[in-house]
Amino acid sequence: MTDSEHYQKLKLELRRGVLILAVLAELDEEHYGYSLRKKLLSKGLEIDESTLYPLVRRLEKQQLLISEWREEDKRKKRFYKLSEVGESVLQKLTADWHQVESVLNSILK
Amino acid sequence: MSMITNYLNSLETYLPSDLKKDVREELENSICEQVHEKKEQLGRELNESEQEELLLEIGHPSRVASAYLPNQQLIGVDYFPAYKKSLEIALTVMLGLNLLVTVPFIFQTNNIIIAAITLFWDLFDTAIKVFSLVTIIFYLMQKYQANLEQLYAWSPKDIKEKNPKLSITRLDVFFELIFQVLFLVWWNGLFDLPLSLSEDSIFTTVSFSGDWSMVFLPVNVIFAAGITISIHKLVSAGWSKRTLIGNMLLNFASLFVVYQISGFQDFVIFDNPLLDIQTLETLTSVIVQTTYSILGIIAVIILWDTWSNVKGLRNL
Numbered sequence: 001m002t003d004s005e006h007y008q009k010l011k012l013e014l015r016r017g018v019l020i021l022a023v024l025a026e027l028d029e030e031h032y033g034y035s036l037r038k039k040l041l042s043k044g045l046e047i048d049e050s051t052l053y054p055l056v057r058r059l060e061k062q063q064l065l066i067s068e069w070r071e072e073d074k075r076k077k078r079f080y081k082l083s084e085v086g087e088s089v090l091q092k093l094t095a096d097w098h099q100v101e102s103v104l105n106s107i108l109k
Numbered sequence: 110m111s112m113i114t115n116y117l118n119s120l121e122t123y124l125p126s127d128l129k130k131d132v133r134e135e136l137e138n139s140i141c142e143q144v145h146e147k148k149e150q151l152g153r154e155l156n157e158s159e160q161e162e163l164l165l166e167i168g169h170p171s172r173v174a175s176a177y178l179p180n181q182q183l184i185g186v187d188y189f190p191a192y193k194k195s196l197e198i199a200l201t202v203m204l205g206l207n208l209l210v211t212v213p214f215i216f217q218t219n220n221i222i223i224a225a226i227t228l229f230w231d232l233f234d235t236a237i238k239v240f241s242l243v244t245i246i247f248y249l250m251q252k253y254q255a256n257l258e259q260l261y262a263w264s265p266k267d268i269k270e271k272n273p274k275l276s277i278t279r280l281d282v283f284f285e286l287i288f289q290v291l292f293l294v295w296w297n298g299l300f301d302l303p304l305s306l307s308e309d310s311i312f313t314t315v316s317f318s319g320d321w322s323m324v325f326l327p328v329n330v331i332f333a334a335g336i337t338i339s340i341h342k343l344v345s346a347g348w349s350k351r352t353l354i355g356n357m358l359l360n361f362a363s364l365f366v367v368y369q370i371s372g373f374q375d376f377v378i379f380d381n382p383l384l385d386i387q388t389l390e391t392l393t394s395v396i397v398q399t400t401y402s403i404l405g406i407i408a409v410i411i412l413w414d415t416w417s418n419v420k421g422l423r424n425l
Contacts (some may be wrong), residue, residue: 048168049136049173053139054177075142076138077135077138
């Protein structure tokens with residue numbers, strides 16, 4: 001395996017956990033799949049459809065999100081939003097993230 | 110849009126029925142929005158290659174569908190250590206039993222090649238069945254979330270002291286075992302000779318001399334004991350003091366047998382009366398030299414193995 005391949009693999013692993021936090025944080029506002037993807041992209045986080053859509057479904061199954069089908073612009077869309085459980089989990093994860101960030105910053109100095 | 114419809118139709122085939130409609134609609138909406146956005150940017154309909162590019166970016170239908178499904182591994186990381194250990198034990202036990210059951214039948218056959226193929230096929234067949242069965246059991250345990258705590262129930266007191274220098278891979282021992290069994294099969298069919306030889310227009314038949322019957326039983330005993338030690342090594346994946354000493358004793362017995370063979374008056378008997386004396390002497394000399402060379406190599410291997418055993422005993 002080349003350096004670049006190692007890097008790509010590790011980068012993916014690093015992103016995997018971060019994505020969940022980003023998706024949860026972004027869904028304090030209601031979004032459907034594509035609008036969520038665009039929103040994340042506009043903030044610099046690129047994520048494939050084949051990763052994002054199954055992820056939001058998984059989070060919904062874990063009761064962290066709630067969803068409903070609605071028609072908008074003559075198209076049926078599935079809108080996702082944080083559930084109460086999701087909001088509480090997001091708060092805890094955000095606190096954890098800040099802690100990890102400060103610890104890592106001191107390690108990476 | 111037929112390419113996109115075909116893509117979505119294909120995606121549906123990889124999904125379970127309860128997900129088909131939802132996933133298709135969600136992805137269809139997303140693709141339609143992207144098409145619509147690009148159409149507005151370009152001021153025209155998307156051509157075939159642009160649609161193709163968009164779909165390629167999303168990924169192969171089977172991969173996209175698999176992201177929606179749980180359990181993408183036949184045996185997951187939590188269950189894998191227990192699965193591997195169970196597979197090793199099951200294969201060792203079943204292949205050992207298979208060897209014990211098959212070998213007596215193989216002794217009854219006259220053709221060594223057919224016997225070897227039969228043995229190999231029997232072992233291969235058993236290995237495949239054991240592998241399949243253990244995998245299915247663990248797959249079902251994982252599917253129905255069998256209790257992992259019971260599976261990995263342990264105590265530090267249960268872990269036996271083991272010298273890493275004396276551990277051996279089961280694969281090595283397995284091949285050693287196969288060699289020993291095949292040799293025993295060959296050895297017991299050995300006296301079915303005469304064997305035909307042809308060289309430089311000379312055709313003759315040779316039989317092993319009567320001297321060989323002296324070592325017939327000792328060789329069988331040595332190899333049967335060797336197989337027992339190998340099975341023990343296969344189960345424990347390492348040497349123990351007992352197996353090391355046992356193997357050394359067998360090596361000494363083997364050296365004695367090699368010494369006995371080297372003292373034979375004749376190794377083979379030529380059954381063809383048409384051979385002249387000169388040809389007979391030439392052939393005999395070739396056979397004697399070859400036999401001594403083989404015996405020499407065997408003696409060196411035995412001595413080397415014994416030395417390894419001595420080193421193993423020192424490490425205990």
